[in-house]
Amino acid sequence: MTGFTESWGASWGDLNGDNWPDLFIQGHRDFPRFYRNTGDGSFEDVAYELDPGNWIAKPMDDKHGASWADFDNDGDEDLLIGVSATGPAQLLVNDDGTFTERAQDADISSDSTNRHSVWFDYNRDGFLDVAQLYLGGATLRRQDPSDGLDFDNYHTSARFSCPGRLDYGQMIDVNNDGVLEFICAETDTFPLRVFNIATFPFRDVTGSVPSATLVNDTAVADFNRDLRSDIVMTRGAVRPSGAKLVSDTHIEAWLRSSDSSSLIKGFSFVAPGQITVALDHSGMGVRENSRVFVLNTQGPTSVTDGPVTVRYNSGSGRWEASIGNSNSPQAYIVVDTVATVSDFIVTGLDNSESTVETLYLENSASGMSYDYGTGLFEPVSCVSAAAGDFDNDMDVDLYLVCRTGVENLANRLYENQGDGSFLLVSQSGAEGPVGVGEAFGVGDSVVVA
Numbered sequence: 001m002t003g004f005t006e007s008w009g010a011s012w013g014d015l016n017g018d019n020w021p022d023l024f025i026q027g028h029r030d031f032p033r034f035y036r037n038t039g040d041g042s043f044e045d046v047a048y049e050l051d052p053g054n055w056i057a058k059p060m061d062d063k064h065g066a067s068w069a070d071f072d073n074d075g076d077e078d079l080l081i082g083v084s085a086t087g088p089a090q091l092l093v094n095d096d097g098t099f100t101e102r103a104q105d106a107d108i109s110s111d112s113t114n115r116h117s118v119w120f121d122y123n124r125d126g127f128l129d130v131a132q133l134y135l136g137g138a139t140l141r142r143q144d145p146s147d148g149l150d151f152d153n154y155h156t157s158a159r160f161s162c163p164g165r166l167d168y169g170q171m172i173d174v175n176n177d178g179v180l181e182f183i184c185a186e187t188d189t190f191p192l193r194v195f196n197i198a199t200f201p202f203r204d205v206t207g208s209v210p211s212a213t214l215v216n217d218t219a220v221a222d223f224n225r226d227l228r229s230d231i232v233m234t235r236g237a238v239r240p241s242g243a244k245l246v247s248d249t250h251i252e253a254w255l256r257s258s259d260s261s262s263l264i265k266g267f268s269f270v271a272p273g274q275i276t277v278a279l280d281h282s283g284m285g286v287r288e289n290s291r292v293f294v295l296n297t298q299g300p301t302s303v304t305d306g307p308v309t310v311r312y313n314s315g316s317g318r319w320e321a322s323i324g325n326s327n328s329p330q331a332y333i334v335v336d337t338v339a340t341v342s343d344f345i346v347t348g349l350d351n352s353e354s355t356v357e358t359l360y361l362e363n364s365a366s367g368m369s370y371d372y373g374t375g376l377f378e379p380v381s382c383v384s385a386a387a388g389d390f391d392n393d394m395d396v397d398l399y400l401v402c403r404t405g406v407e408n409l410a411n412r413l414y415e416n417q418g419d420g421s422f423l424l425v426s427q428s429g430a431e432g433p434v435g436v437g438e439a440f441g442v443g444d445s446v447v448v449a
Contacts, residue, residue, distance in 0.1 A: 001043050005030040009116075012449040013068030013077045015050075016097040021449040026063040026081055031055055052092055052101040062087075065116035065168065071128045071143065080130065082114030089114060089132070093149075106149045108132065108141055116168040120182070122158070122197045129154075131182065133166040138184055159201040162193045172220050172229045174208050174368065181205065187238055188352075190215035209368055212359050214352050217445075221387035221396040223374075224420025228363040234382045234400055239330075240353035242405030243267040243321075245344045246436045251335040254405035255323040257307060258350060265348035266322030268313075271337040272297050275319060281306040281331035290334075295319075307331055318343070332406075355379035358400070362420065375422040381409060388448040391415060398422060399430065401443035407436045408443055 001023075008028040015022040020037035027033060034050055035043035047055065054061070062084040068077045076094035080103075083089050088109035092099040103109035111117075113135035119128045127143040130151065140155035155161070162184035171180040174194065182202070184193040191209050195202040214235040223230045243253035243266075255265050278290040293303045295310065302311035308331045310321045323331055358376040361368055382402040390397045395416040402409040410431035414422035432443065 001033075001035055002045070005033055007444045008063070009065050009445050010447050011066045011068055011079075012447060013079065015046075015077070015094070017076060023447075023449075024066055024068075024079065026066045027055075027059075028063055029060050031059045032063070050097075050099055052090070052099040054090055054101055063090075064114055067117045067119055067130075069119035069128050069130075071119060071130070072149070073127070080108070080117050080119075082111055082117055082132065082134075084113045084115065084134070087111065087114075089117075102149060106151050108151050111139070112136060115166055118169040118171065118182070120171060120180070120197075122202075123200065131155075131160070131169055133162065133169050133184065135165045137164070138162040138166060138169070157201065159204070160195060164192045166192065170218065170220060172231070174205065174229075174363070176228050176363070176365075181208075183209070185215070185218065187216050189213055190218060190233060210361065210370060212361075212370075214356050215359075217384045219385035219387040219398065223360075223387070223396050223398075223416060224362065225395060225418070226364070228365075230363050230420065231361040231368075232376065232385055232387070232398060233359040233361065234380075234385045235352075235356040235358065236354070236381055236383070237352040238383050240381065240405045241265050241323075241349055242353065242407065243333075243344075243346045244404075244406050244436045245269075245341055248340045249337045251333075251337075251341065251344070252406045252436050253321065253333040253335075255308075255331050255333065256405075257323050257325045257329040258348065263348050263350060264322050264324070266320065267344065267346045268318045268320045269344040270318055270342045271339045274338045276336045277303065277310050277321075278334040279305050279308050279331060281308060308333060310335075322348075353405070355381050358382065360420075371420070374420055375424070376414065380412065382412065383443060384445040386446040386448045393418075399446055399448075401432075401446045403443040408432065408434055410434050411443060411446075 005027040007025045010025045012021045020039050022037050023035040025033040032047050034047035036046045064082040066081045070077050078094045079092040081090040089103045089111040091103035093102045111132045117132045119130050127145050129142045132139045140160045141151035142154040144150045164186045167187050168185050170183045174181045179198040182195045183191045186192045194206045194209050196205045215233045216238045217234045219232045220229050241255045274296045277293045280290050307323045357379050360371050360374045360376050362371045381404050382400040384401040386399050387396050395418045397416045398414040400412040413425040413428040413430050415425050
């Protein structure tokens with residue numbers, strides 16, 4: 001697997017029906033990657049070969065979560081790609097390994113600011129329906145096979161309402177009745193909504209799942225082997241602000257403006273003489289080059305560009321860099337100094353941008369409750385989780401992808417001890433690259449096949 005792209009997720013499916021899982025990476029603001037499994041442990045990128053006419057024509061599409069399913073029951077797995085700000089959605093109908101884009105024909109092209117879609121047969125008629133989740137709510141579309149390729153809106157009649165900035169959806173049997181509940185999830189409060197779909201209209205059972213804050217991802221599995229599905233939650237900002245003194249004369253920072261007008265995020269340091277500042281905030285380096293400014297304690301001593309201000313405070317003898325609230329709410333900042341940097345301080349980070357404890361929600365006969373004694377409850381900065389039996393010992397282990405705003409951290413592999421308690425595996429070989437400014441291999445998400 002060669003090449004790199006900003007992913008915002010990846011998904012496994014069987015492209016050509018050979019029973020080997022293939023990997024699709026949708027390429028947020030970039031051309032996708034489509035890794036076909038050759039069956040011998042290697043993959044080949046066939047994205048250009050499979051392009052349905054959208055990807056080369058519109059490589060900057062705001063593509064997000066992609067979901068595989070054989071929605072038309074023809075034996076081939078099809079692919080639904082959420083396209084957010086640039087829209088519309090892409091429904092790639094698979095015909096023996098060849099894709100045709102049919103979202104508009106199916107009446108599911110309008111997906112608003114989509115983040116993720118979930119296929120499920122809620123009315124148990126043998127045809128998959130789909131929930132499209134976006135930054136503002138969710139749409140439930142029922143497949144109508146009597147009208148050919150057609151999906152009808154049913155979220156109102158189903159009372160399927162998830163008002164929030166949704167990031168993804170999950171299905172889990174909360175009450176162990178053999179019917180999966182539907183969870184609407186956003187970054188922060190989890191769950192946003194839980195629906196029992198055994199009846200129509202759906203029944204809101206959000207209260208059956210104890211809530212948590214600052215949640216950015218969840219992994220569902222039977223971790224303690226009691227035949228009930230538990231939930232592990234990674235927590236913190238998906239893209240936290242942060243700044244790092246990389247060397248004596250080099251600083252890198254990623255800052256996001258705060259919702260609080262009183263909270264000013266930034267960093268300060270001491271370095272007499274000249275500094276060079278490179279800023280990315282409009283297009284984030286994708287559509288334009290960095291903007292570069294040379295400042296000096298003797299003058300010029302300040303610059304404001306978009307949301308970023310860098311200034312020399314002669315009273316304190318410190319350089320100060322900060323981000324304000326504007327139409328460009330985020331920025332990447334690189335500072336190079338001539339003199340050695342001293343007294344480097346990061347300021348204004350909120351709770352979600354600090355290390356936060358991972359949570360374990362156990363599902364038992366008496367309901368769901370938090371267990372803080374599993375070995376997972378420690379403060380970390382991780383953004384994605386996946387569960388799987390990585391050591392083939394018949395229990396489900398856990399893998400976390402970890403990073404800060406500018407620094408890639410070692411990913412964490414936890415070995416299940418067989419009872420839902422975990423030990424962190426040191427030197428597992430799956431830590432990934434570690435360091436600041438790691439352009440290749442910076443943790444984004446993890447998926448298991």
